[in-house]
Amino acid sequence: MDVLIQIVASGLTLGAMYAVATIGxxxxxxxxxxxxxxxxxxxxxxxxxxxxxxxxxxxxxxLALLAAAAVCALVGLLIYFSAALPLLRAENFETNIFxxxxxxxxxxxxxxxxxxxxxxxxxxxxxxxxxxxxxxxxPLQNVFILGVAIVLMAAVAILMQRTSAGRAIRATSMNRxxxxxxxxxxxxxxxQVLALSGALAAVSGIMxxxxxxxxxxMGGDPMLKAFIVCVVAGLGNVYGAVIAxxxxxxxxxxxxxxxxVRWSFATLLLLVILVLIWRPYGLFGKQQVVRL
Amino acid sequence: xxxxxxxxxxxxxxxxxxxxxxxxMPGRYVITQSTLFFIWAIVVVQxxxxxxxxxxxxxxxxxxxxxxxxxxAMLGFYWKVPMLAAIPMAGVITVxxxxxxxxxxxxLRGPYVALLTLAIAQVMYVLIVNDTDCxxxxxxxxxxxxxxxxxxxxxxxxxxxxxxSKWYIAHYYVGLALLAVAVAISIVVIRGPLGLAFRALxxxxxxxxxxxxxxxxxxxxxxxxxxxxxxxxxxFYAVHFRVVGPTVxxxxxxxxxxxxxxxxxxxxxxxPLLGAAVLMLxxxxxxxxxxxxxxxxxxxxxxxxxxxxxxxxxxxxxxLTSRN
Amino acid sequence: MAEAALEIxxxxxxxxxxxxxxxxxxxxRKGELTAIVGPNGHGKSTLLKAISGLVPVTSGEIRLDGxxxxxxRPDQIVERGVIQVPQGDLLFPAMTVHENLLMGAYANSSGSxxxxxxxxxxxxxxxxxxxxxxxxLSGGERRMCGIGRGLMAGGEVLMLDEPSLGLAxxxxxxxxxxxxxxxxxxxxxxxxxxxxxxIAEHADMIHLLDNGRxxxxxxxxxxxxxxxxxxxxxxx
Numbered sequence: 001m002d003v004l005i006q007i008v009a010s011g012l013t014l015g016a017m018y019a020v021a022t023i024g025x026x027x028x029x030x031x032x033x034x035x036x037x038x039x040x041x042x043x044x045x046x047x048x049x050x051x052x053x054x055x056x057x058x059x060x061x062x063l064a065l066l067a068a069a070a071v072c073a074l075v076g077l078l079i080y081f082s083a084a085l086p087l088l089r090a091e092n093f094e095t096n097i098f099x100x101x102x103x104x105x106x107x108x109x110x111x112x113x114x115x116x117x118x119x120x121x122x123x124x125x126x127x128x129x130x131x132x133x134x135x136x137x138x139p140l141q142n143v144f145i146l147g148v149a150i151v152l153m154a155a156v157a158i159l160m161q162r163t164s165a166g167r168a169i170r171a172t173s174m175n176r177x178x179x180x181x182x183x184x185x186x187x188x189x190x191x192q193v194l195a196l197s198g199a200l201a202a203v204s205g206i207m208x209x210x211x212x213x214x215x216x217x218m219g220g221d222p223m224l225k226a227f228i229v230c231v232v233a234g235l236g237n238v239y240g241a242v243i244a245x246x247x248x249x250x251x252x253x254x255x256x257x258x259x260x261v262r263w264s265f266a267t268l269l270l271l272v273i274l275v276l277i278w279r280p281y282g283l284f285g286k287q288q289v290v291r292l
Numbered sequence: 293x294x295x296x297x298x299x300x301x302x303x304x305x306x307x308x309x310x311x312x313x314x315x316x317m318p319g320r321y322v323i324t325q326s327t328l329f330f331i332w333a334i335v336v337v338q339x340x341x342x343x344x345x346x347x348x349x350x351x352x353x354x355x356x357x358x359x360x361x362x363x364x365a366m367l368g369f370y371w372k373v374p375m376l377a378a379i380p381m382a383g384v385i386t387v388x389x390x391x392x393x394x395x396x397x398x399x400l401r402g403p404y405v406a407l408l409t410l411a412i413a414q415v416m417y418v419l420i421v422n423d424t425d426c427x428x429x430x431x432x433x434x435x436x437x438x439x440x441x442x443x444x445x446x447x448x449x450x451x452x453x454x455x456x457s458k459w460y461i462a463h464y465y466v467g468l469a470l471l472a473v474a475v476a477i478s479i480v481v482i483r484g485p486l487g488l489a490f491r492a493l494x495x496x497x498x499x500x501x502x503x504x505x506x507x508x509x510x511x512x513x514x515x516x517x518x519x520x521x522x523x524x525x526x527x528f529y530a531v532h533f534r535v536v537g538p539t540v541x542x543x544x545x546x547x548x549x550x551x552x553x554x555x556x557x558x559x560x561x562x563x564p565l566l567g568a569a570v571l572m573l574x575x576x577x578x579x580x581x582x583x584x585x586x587x588x589x590x591x592x593x594x595x596x597x598x599x600x601x602x603x604x605x606x607x608x609x610x611x612l613t614s615r616n
Numbered sequence: 617m618a619e620a621a622l623e624i625x626x627x628x629x630x631x632x633x634x635x636x637x638x639x640x641x642x643x644x645r646k647g648e649l650t651a652i653v654g655p656n657g658h659g660k661s662t663l664l665k666a667i668s669g670l671v672p673v674t675s676g677e678i679r680l681d682g683x684x685x686x687x688x689r690p691d692q693i694v695e696r697g698v699i700q701v702p703q704g705d706l707l708f709p710a711m712t713v714h715e716n717l718l719m720g721a722y723a724n725s726s727g728s729x730x731x732x733x734x735x736x737x738x739x740x741x742x743x744x745x746x747x748x749x750x751x752x753l754s755g756g757e758r759r760m761c762g763i764g765r766g767l768m769a770g771g772e773v774l775m776l777d778e779p780s781l782g783l784a785x786x787x788x789x790x791x792x793x794x795x796x797x798x799x800x801x802x803x804x805x806x807x808x809x810x811x812x813x814x815i816a817e818h819a820d821m822i823h824l825l826d827n828g829r830x831x832x833x834x835x836x837x838x839x840x841x842x843x844x845x846x847x848x849x850x851x852x
Contacts, residue, residue: 035403086598094402095349099554100597106547106590114583164722171708171719178706181668183694183723183769220543224414227407235403262422269415273396276408280399 005136007253013142013211015249016149021204022226022241023156024197030173030236031193034084034097038105039201040223044216045108046072046202047123047209048116054124061125068206069199076198079104080191088190113216120213125206145207152203153242156196160238169193173236221265228272234282244283299479299561303472306565310468314461323464327532329572330467334474334525336552336564338518341481344559345490346514349402351546352393352409355416356519358540360386360526362437365536368446370428375449379527386523387516394515398508417541442537449531463532470528474521475565481517482561486510544586548575551593557605566604618645621804622667622698622773627676627686629666636662638828639676644773644806645820649799651836653812654825654849660808661703663825664777667806668700669693680773694723697772703781703808705762709751713742713761716750720768727770735764738794756787763794774798775806780814788814816840824849 021043028036046068053064083100087093129140160166171179172189180186208222229248233240248268255264275283314323339353363382367373373381393412397405421440426433437443451462481487489510492500501507530536539545548571556567571589578585596603620643630636636659644650652660665671667678669690678686685693708716717735721728736743739760745753750761759779766774779795780788796818799805809815816822819836826849832839839845 029403035406083594083598090601092601096597096601098349098403098406099550100594102547102550103590103593103595103597106586107594110584110586110590114587164718164725167711167715167719168722170711171722174708174710175706177670178702178708179719180670180690181694181700181702181706182719182765183691185689185691224410228411231404231407262424266415266418266422269411269418272411273408273415276400276404277396280401280404 002135003257005133007257008250009133009136009138009142010256011250011253012246013145013249014252015246016146017204017207018222018225018229018249019242019245020149020152020200020207021222022229022245023153023238024200025223025226026230026233026236026238026241027169027173027193028197029230030238031169032084032088032097032190033094035094035101035227035235036079036194036197037098037101037223038079038108039101039197039226040219040221041105041108041112042072042075042198042219043201043205043208043222044112044214044219045075046205047214047218048112049202050125050206051116051121051123051209051214064125065203065206068202072198072202072205073195074198075108076194076196076201077191079198080194084190084194085187109216109219116214116216118216120215123206123209123214126210139211141211145211148203148207152200156200156238165192225268228268230282231272232275232283234284237282237284240282240284296479296483299483302562303475303479307468307472311465314464318461320460323460325572325576327460327464327467329568330464330471331525331529331532332549332552332572333565333568334471335522336549336556336568337471337474337478338522338525339549340553340559340564341478341514341518343553344564345482345487346511347490347494348397348511348514349406350393350397350409350515351406352390352412353518353522354541354546354549355409355413356386356390356393356522357526357529358413358416358536359389360523361530361536361540362443362526363523364527364530365443365446366437369443372447375447375527375531378447379449379524379531382527383520383523386519386526390515390519390522391512394512398511413541417538420538420541438537440538442535442539444535446530448534467528467532470521470524474525475561477517477521479561481514486513486517490514544589547586547589547593551589551596554593555596555603557603558601560603560605563603563605566608570604618647620644621646621681622806623677623679623682624663624667625677625679627666627673627678629662629671629673631671635674636671636828637666640825640828640830642821642823642830642833644804646804647802648820649796649805649807649815649818649836650821650823651807651809651812651815651819652823652825653809653815653839654831656810658825659828660810660825661777664700664702664775664806664808667693667698667775691723694769694771697724697769698775699766699769699771699773700775701762701766701777701779703777705758707750707753707758707761707765710749712747712749713753714746716761716765717742717746717768720765721770724770728768731768731770735767738767738797739764755783756790759783759787759791760794763791767798773804773806775808777808778810779807780809780811792818812839812846 025036025039028034049068049071050064053059053067054061059067083104084097087096087100127140127144130137131140131143160170168179168184169189171182172184172186176186209218212218229241229245233244252264252268255267259267313326335353335357342348342350360382363385364378367378367381368375393409397408400408420437423435423437423439425435427436428434452459455462489505492505493507552567552571553564555570556565557563600607622644624640624642626639626641628635628638640663652663654660662671666673669688673686677684680696680698685696685698708719717732721731741757741760742764745757753761776795779791783791792814807815816836816839822834822836822839823830824832831849832845
């Protein structure tokens with residue numbers, strides 16, 4: 001019983017972090033058909049900005065979080081204007097933007113390596129204390145992460161479902177041309193989505209670094225996991241992605257307990273390989289019929 | 293002049309120049325770096341077939357390279373297979389691996405292929421690095437795949453014994469010969485029926501398919517062909533450095549190689565080779581700035597894709613045709 | 617004679633170097649139903665796309681109430697009041713009917729509540745289905761939803777691209793009844809239709825588009841009196 005509580009508690013925390021990391025990625029793919037390979041680097045940048053804002057600038061932690069989100073939203077905008085916008089005008093957008101963001105991600109990652117050094121730094125934005133359920137001690141930090149993640153996901157859901165701007169984003173991802181005929185300025189939607197995705201990445205980066213540590217390469221792992229979530233859910237399917245993220249978090253916590261930390265990541269990757277071979281468009285994805 | 297004749301001519305001139313290099317610059321550093329260039333050039337020339345000709349966004353090329361290197365090392369270490377037999381065997385094993393990956397990717401579309409192949413490479417890396425159980429204790433504890441430290445002491449192709457002081461020049465020629473064959477194969481593929489089939493599939497998929505050109509069949513073929521020489525290059529890498537470790541999976545190597553293809557010109561015959569040469573030289577020239585190496589590589593990659601998607605090769609061809 | 621709402625003056629357009637429309641000249645007058653007929657693949661849809669700004673106009677002009685709109689972005693053209701109901705509906709399949717209608721009013725939300733009432737009165741089926749996702753509608757309902765979505769924009773010119781395409785004859789009749797009613801109310805409509813007979817007696821003006829050029833223009837009633845034209849171009 002205690003084991004189960006332990007697995008569920010850490011699984012939910014992991015799942016919540018993955019969900020926040022994934023939403024942005026999935027939104028961007030859904031509306032632009034863009035696989036943002038710089039997502040991991042942006043996520044790490046969020047963690048470092050928060051650290052620098054608290055330690056060097058002496059900002060209040062809440063303000064530091066906002067500052068990190070703002071900076072990463074700006075990076076998202078920058079990627080839109082410098083890479084996505086020119087590439088959208090040319091052919092082979094999907095392939096080219098993939099390669100371009102690999103390059104951009106490498107630039108951001110190595111700039112952080114220059115700026116903050118290769119050594120792990122603890123994330124100052126952390127909550128002490130713990131809650132006890134049964135015989136299990138759960139750090140308050142995990143509860144805090146879960147809370148922030150739920151609030152964020154609810155905010156994104158309200159934005160997408162209840163506002164005109166959110167509807168326009170969904171419309172654009174369903175049918176770009178139809179959205180244009182409704183008067184949606186798709187360029188602006190793309191910019192908004194990339195900015196939103198950057199801000200969400202920053203928050204997830206802060207969360208992840210608060211239970212591990214900050215290193216310049218820490219983004220790679222969560223990004224690959226976010227990709228796995230996207231792939232399992234079907235690229236661009238935001239709600240499927242949230243469910244898949246939480247399932248993946250629980251599964252990871254379970255495999256860590258059963259097989260040990262060493263093998264959990266490999267198990268997850270094997271799982272995604274099997275899912276892709278079995279259902280090429282994701283568990284919740286629909287096959288797109290290509291008309292000739 | 294037909295394009296295939298022109299390709300043969302360019303190839304022979306490059307081959308002759310490269311063959312003469314050790315006479316002009318016999319320094320050990322230049323020769324060993326050039327040998328490394330040959331190895332990477334083989335990989336990018338073969339990768340270009342999958343990426344540029346097949347239009348399959350596979351990131352598994354370094355995993356295939358690693359398969360060849362590890363297969364060679366393990367055949368030598370565990371079964372004492374002589375290297376001259378182990379390297380071709382590794383090539384065949386890599387083909388099997390390549391076809392397996394090709395099969396897994398068959399039903400997938402662009403970005404899913406990239407993610408699947410990236411995941412496959414990552415699984416291989418994680419499995420190798422995280423394995424700390426001793427498989428054998430001969431000469432200390434060693435996991436099946438050598439773990440973090442990798443595998444060494446698996447033999448040699450014999451050139452070190454044959455030319456004790458000039459073995460690196462011998463290796464240079466071996467690398468050059470392998471590259472020449474790999475480039476020849478790539479010309480045959482690009483100009484031949486396989487390249488034609490892929491062009492047809494890209495330009496008019498409906499017509500191509502109705503004429504019986506099966507994407508599945510050709511996709512498997514191109515994976516198999518490109519895997520063979522990538523595996524051989526991996527095997528040669530293993531004997532050249534006498535050790536194989538998980539560093540071959542590193543992201544910065546992947547970045548380096550993909551930048552070669554993109555900067556040279558994706559899908560062209562000479563572009564990847566040109567890109568490999570330019571980047572190897574640039575890497576040498578900016579050795580003291582090595583801290584900024586990956587920043588520069590990333591920037592170059594992004595700038596080329598955005599501003600010059602046809603790479604240096606496209607630029608060269610444009611300036612050549614505008615002069616005529 | 618009513619003044620022109622939309623004027624196309626010697627406009628050419630096409631994709632990637634291939635000219636699909638060659639010096640088209642026609643206008644849609646206020647309160648009238650202007651029809652463009654002609655065989656498939658001769659540029660009818662491209663013309664509507666060019667007006668909406670989805671296909672670049674390479675030469676000539678498109679004017680709305682005298683001011684040029686051919687250099688504007690698609691969203692700016694919608695804002696000016698030129699609304700297109702595209703071929704094949706292009707609904708947002710995962711959104712409900714109600715959300716689809718709200719998307720129609722995206723660029724012009726003032727007065728959208730009244731327009732929603734109007735659409736629900738005109739197309740009562742949509743009111744029944746308002747909370748159903750658009751992907752689950754039948755073909756006829758989908759077409760109704762597309763037209764309703766276009767009406768939600770409250771624009772000045774309503775362009776309809778083959779609203780009868782792929783529907784059963786009885787449903788086509790219902791759809792056209794709705795469109796002819798809108799005409800009677802005094803809406804400016806630009807209609808693309810392959811089958812001239814279906815609309816000839818209701819259209820104020822008919823333009824025959826053949827191979828990217830206007831082959832014949834005239835009053836709606838005139839066309840049916842010219843069997844040689846009908847036979848040559850429309851192959852009836």
